[in-house]
Amino acid sequence: MATISNQFLYGEGYLTAGIALQIARNEVKGIISEASRTKIKDNRQVVENIVAKGEAVYGINTGFGPLCTTMISKEETRILQSNILQSHSVGVGEPIDTELAKLMLILKVQSLSKGYSGIAETTLDRILWHIDNDAIPIVPCQGSVGASGDLAPLSHLFLPLLGLGEVVYEGKRIPTSELFEAHNLSPIDLGPKEGLALINGTQFIAAHAVQVVAKLQSCLSQADIIGALMIEGLQGSIKPFFSELHQLRAYKGNIHVAARIKALLEGSEIMEDHAACERVQDPYSLRCMPQVHGASRNAWLHLKELLEVELNSVTDNPIVISEELTISGGSFHGQPLAMAIDYACLAASELGNISDRRIYLALEGTSPGVPKLLLENTGINSGYMILQYTTAALASENKGLCFPSSADSIPTSLGQEDHVSMGSIGGRKALRVINNLEKILAIELLTAAQAFDYRKPLKSGTILNAVHEKVREHVSFADKDRVFAIDIEKAISLIKDQTILRVIDGLDETVSNTLKTQFSNELDKY
Template identity: 60%
Template sequence: MNKHFNYGEDHLTVEITLGLARGTVKGVLSENTLKKIKKSQADVQEIVASQRTVYGVNTGFGILANKSISEEDTRTLQYKILQSHSVGVGDNIPPEIAKIMLITKLHALARGYSGVQLTTLERILWHIENNVIPVVPEKGSVGASGDLAPLSHLFLPLIGLGEVEYRGEITATSRVLERTGLEPVQLGPKEGLALINGTQFILSYAVKCVERFFNCLEIADVIGAMSLESLQGTKAPFDARLHELRPFAGNQLVAQRLRVLLRDSEIMESHVDCERVQDPYSLRCMPQVHGAARNAWLHLKELTETELNSVTDNPIIFSSNDTISGGNFHGQPMALPLDYACFAAAELGNISDRRCYLLLEGKFGLPMLLMNDVGLNSGFMIPQYTTAALVTENKTLCFPASADSVPTSLGQEDHVSMGSISGRKLYKILDNLEYILAIELMSACQAIEFRRPLKSSVLLEEAHEFVRRKVSFAKEDRIFAEDIKEIKRMVQDYSFVKNMKEAARAQQTELNQNYSTFTINL
């Protein structure tokens, strides 16, 4: 990955965005970008001087677009818009997402179509580089006219208002400016509107969800293969010839991964001549279900990267004589794929819960509830209650927010995307999915030990060993919540997937052969 990124000029990807947020990539404003920024800002100044009416430059906002604003009041107008639109409520969003909002907004403004002055962009860059992250409430955006409320909170610190997280503490912006010797930015014409018009709240949730969802997809294939081994399932449904007859890319990728994960397994070879005809769908149909979720993830990733390099301001300033008031701020292009991803992530949890249930039935040589002495012990019965609760909660979160619209701004903004809700729902579904997968992983590790002395493949044995470094085999009941929490940590911090990739590399085995579009670096 390029360690330097030119805002407003280079192509932004999910990986680069995350690198900028985590300090592994340094973002800069190139000379070419500076020229575009200064030219656009000069265009706005020329519009003001000419007294030609342009929305948001010398007019009110929304339903107040027909209200003219005098030249002397245009600066005051920008200050007031940040105040009046800061109406967010609820918990604060994660600081990393707020930082990604800063990064994506800076990139969009640096394209040079928004009329923003250089000093404003330099202050946003200062916030990014010094980890002075604005506090942004999670609720209040309807996902059209831009993410107005969250973006207003995001940029209150520019004018010395609001709160920021600085050195691990939430504090008033005014205190931080005082400590650092900085003054509030004096916003020029149109700048307030340019700052809060855009989809950066929706987009930043999408960026983070692309990363987290990918991690869950990678884990699900490994855990599913471990459950299959524990249940003495067959690898025949993963034959490449079968999937060439229905060549969805995600399906073919999952089938290929499962073939690699199960290669040279003693457990698999031990029952090749058994009398079972077919496995349950949650084992047999992993390529179709996991693969469909992969396809949904890829769709979200591709559209997210389109949005990362888009200008979602309004109006767009092409020149002092050429401005267009359009609808690039509307969140529908992201709301729909985010809702689609909600369904896919929820289904990944559904099929995982089904495999948890299969592992408990006491079939195919496994003890009922995955413990020899049940009765006195409840075994692994109750962890599956938790997966059942979580998959049901995820189902309730699958109502597509983008299917609803409530008029705002006295009907001027009469169709909105609600995409901010789509992004937050997906984030919550992924929280639940990580727990579901952790519980299946805990159960599969328990189950596979009942196949000893036979061993699984080298890769699956490594997966089992990685878990066993932190969570031991359960001979009797204990507080399984502690085990779940420990395994969830392996899932959430990406260490499980990273370990599997290292193990595959050591075996000179490619888990994602010929499917580079389906990968990102965690």
């Protein structure tokens, strides 16, 4: 992640997934600049003027969806905004992760601060209070079809503005009324257009995409390292990672993965020990890592680029350009992200699929010096046999989750919203796949480390040696059967905490700068 200052200016600053996560994790403070506040106030006045004129403008003085032709009186425009939050709060299922809900707040503030949504400054300040004080609304995970915006989850997200709903505060789930009492707060009186501006938009989809981008990047980077460790354990060849090969088929992801793995393997005694062996080429799960990992990395890059457009866009409706021009369009439609999320979901699944194949390969006992099932005394011991059952189950589950949510559309709102993205479902599903992927990579890390041990006393390159030592600090070499579930849980923690990625930061200063640069300035920054 790029280094940024300790402050982010909503509405002016360029928001990325990394910055959004830093704000959510209280590492960066988001504020609304004076320039943005001026735009917000001016735009709010435009809405008030439209109401005073009495001309029909969707969402300001009309009903919503199929009720767009129903005029609302001046006196009732405020009641309309309060009603829409309540009537649209129809989400079901378990609450989403608190970080996801906080990201939704952050992304919504960024969009509204552009000054085209007619929101009041006081309303934005209350949302900022929730972010800054970690009073995060409870948002059910199901109920959005990804257009016209993420209506149901966003409605739940902003119920606390009315003193309704629940929040997570200081680790406890409490009614908003209790929060208000503790902090002497009163409900917000929403003005014309505000309720619609709050609940219309793609922030549920985008918040999930932020986590997908971050988690998949971590998996991609660790998969390269774990795959290289497996190459060493199984005496694979370094030649498939030469740049001369990949310049002839110059996909960004392929070139990047090949360069990383080659850098990991260079200077390896293990590699030199079998340089003149009779094997001509390795199985695809070793040899084709640049092509498979690289393709997944290309998919990740596509989502990252589209997400950054979304994070810096205005996605509610209608858009208030001026008193003379309000546009009722479709910027709330989640299709641009929905399709890219489905692509990333497939990319994550394939990363787990090839990892499972390497695990299977490691158990076959066909690599010189590495025993079948990665244990010497088998028969009485089953060794690592059943660990691959688990990765097979996880890989199969992921394949079942790869049907693209964006391929489906069910008309809603009495046909007014006759094509929807289902990107909200795709986002939730992609995170499930990545969660399974982390478990698969954890098991490959265990099997690769076990195979690597059979190469001793030979050593690999600096980074792989350090990674192996780090794994052995947490999980010992197995010389007989034990409860491998304990090892797996420890390895999952190493993957989720990015422990093996942080090994590089602790390398001795004598390590070549070229090697460190290869891993600190990657293609995949977010």
